[in-house]
Amino acid sequence: MTEALSWPRHQITIEEWDALREAEDLRLEVMEGILVIAAQPYGLHQRAERYLANDVEAGVPTTFSAVHEVEVLLTEQPLTIRVPDVVVVPTALVDGNPHRYPAADVQLAVEILSEGSRRVDRVTKFSEYADAGIPQYWIVDLDDPITLTAYLLVDGDYELVAEATGSVDLDVTGHPVHIDVAALTRR
Known part of the structure; x- marks a missing residue:
């Protein structure tokens, strides 16, 4: 962990980001060139992430895939890399x-x-994703009752299209996707 604390204390470049060693117990992102460190999510978060990715992938055509915990380059200058769920x-x-x-x-x-x-x-991510032009943004709150809030990018701003605690059908890439929000953490 001592090595992690010696990372750059300035706005880093994409080359510096690529040169950083992975920290196994930390989730790393870059916001406007500054390292952002967060703890890994707990089990229910990971289960919901996996179930949600599976549900979305089942609804979209094979030309699209749902993947989780991958780096997304929002801007290169200043460097902003996020790792959406x-x-x-x-x-x-x-x-x-x-x-x-x-x-x-x-x-x-x-x-x-x-x-x-x-x-x-x-x-923060709400505005970053909108600024980057990502067409849809969903926020899932695992507090009881589990809630999925869906936004669609319209003229550069996200507009609320759904807020669900049970089941919901949402459009993803022009295709209907069924999400059982209440079941995202149930085995």
């Missing part, structure tokens, strides 16, 4: 196994709220 991107891009995904290829970004990320997910 789930994203939908072209399958051809996933098949190329890139190190990160350009925001221009992300059709949907999903964040599952965790302690310490609520304001970042609802405010």
